Amino acid sequence: MTHRNSFSRTVELKSHAKNARRLAVLGLSGVALLFVAACSDEKTSEEAGGAPQAETGPAIAAISPESAKAADIKTSTVGPANVRKVLTLYGSIKPNGEREQAIRARYPGTVKSVEKRPGDAVKRGETLLTIESSESLRVYTIVAALDGTVLERAVNPGATVSVDTVLMQIADLTTVWIEVAVFANDLGEVRSGMPVVLTDANGDALAETEIAYVAPVGHADSQSVVARAVLNNTDHKWIPGQFVTADIVVDDTRASKSVVPAAIQSLDGKIVVFLESEGGFQAREVEIGKRSADAVEILGGLEVGDTYVSTNSYLIKADLLKGEGEEE
Template sequence: MKAIVRYSVFILVAAALAYGGYRMLLPATSKTTPTEKAEKEEHADSVALSDAKIQAAGIELAKASPGVLRDSLLLNGIVQPNQESLVQVTPRFPGIVRDVRKRIGDVVQKGDVLALIESNQSLTQYELKAALAGTVIDRQTTLGEYVSEQKPAFVIADLSTVWVDFSVYRRDLKRVSIGDQVFIDPADGGTAIEAKVSYLSPVGSSDTQSAIARAIVTNSEQRLRPGLFITGRLTLSAKKVGVAVKSSALQTVENRTVVFVRNGEKFDARDVEIGERDPHLVEIIFGVLEGDVYAAQNSFIVKAEMAKGAGSDEH
């Protein structure tokens, strides 16, 4: 019986020694130190992008700065010629058009000859002249056509100013006043055009249940073309904030709201606390300082590049 016990003990000791030797042969499992963990987290929250790559990706850089947040009302409208700077040129006597000198789109000066008309009464020709400087926007006559004082032959408009007529629905009429600021989108990719409401129609349209709010807009660069639809954002209130960034700069990383701030050759993901916002700007209460350069447009590309870097660190 004692021999059996001694044999069992021997077997257990041998097994333990064998297991210990096996463990010694296994590769050691590395543990991440707190310092290494912090370095890895810091690396995961930043990514290096060269200036060439930033330009190629279309990433817009902007500086965080004080801004104005606007509570606004989006309005749809149409561009019209300024009716106070428009003239209809009508023949003085009925007759036949013998020559046409100007066409739609031509820029004319006051006194320029538009057409030659042979009078039916005297059978002599007389000149039909422009009554003001501007652009020919309509022509209702052709060579050899009979014309009379009953119908305008040409319409000339000075397009250096135009009317923008916005439709304001009845529910919003109490919110709109003469003198209100409006930012007009010219749809040419340029900056918005600032103007003010100068007229509110005293009557409305039964079909659309809306009334006209008109802005007279300087148009020296011809950015607005009569006949085209337009959108405008009417300012209802404005609030100045200490630091603001574009709304497109905000991204979400691991349930955190961040802004990618340029630091040397890298972008750092800065956790931010945001305040009020409008369709274009966001107030930054904490996380970004005035003067910080950040990714304003296409910031999602920075996020994607950062995710690639974090993924490569895991291997």
């Protein structure tokens, strides 16, 4: 009996020493010594007839502040945030169709002069072309009906034109249309008045507006419906013809408690967030609600003001899992 107790005692001390080495690797050699001493005291108490004490409380990743800083583990505070559900669609920039003018001849004739080229700015009432009527042989003038920019010029002096010929195209580009394709599976989520954040093809220009129009009919060839937003373009950053990405906000919830998505981890089949605690970081099971690219709503498990790990939380999870592997 004495031999068996001695063997069991040796195995348990080896196990405690192994855990102590793990703690020492994390820079907690002092804690490791206390851990061994505490285990020895516990065994002595058990041998004296005392009941063993079951381990309670969440597991703690014993990571020192210095180690956390070196690993770029950062913390934030639980607080309110807007949790936005965003639908990302793609489309292009077009001239505002309500601010365009297709220039045509009033009477058939011969073009005598063309005053503007593509890219030229024009003012309302400014002369664009002169044409000699083939009926009266009188020269008449065509002027701009709005302020804008010449987009296209289709004729030169000497050209013979009819009343159906588009001679020039001008548009007011101080506003533009953003048109995106909405496919059947997303159509039920997109409505007029929804906020939309726009990004240009290079990812440089950002703007926010709202959906102004959703077409009542679709395109048979693409099986999509056009959704349109009108965008202020007085700085002329948004160039017609370029592609654009539209993030349509289909739901916007104000969460009283939230964390960043990078804080959420799965551990032992539970959804957890890591909190600062004495001696390191501990996992706290949480109940989550709506989530977006920037925030996750917290329904339970945390309180406003709690300090949680917001950056590199996966390193803490890895440390805990490594510890479980070593213990096995």
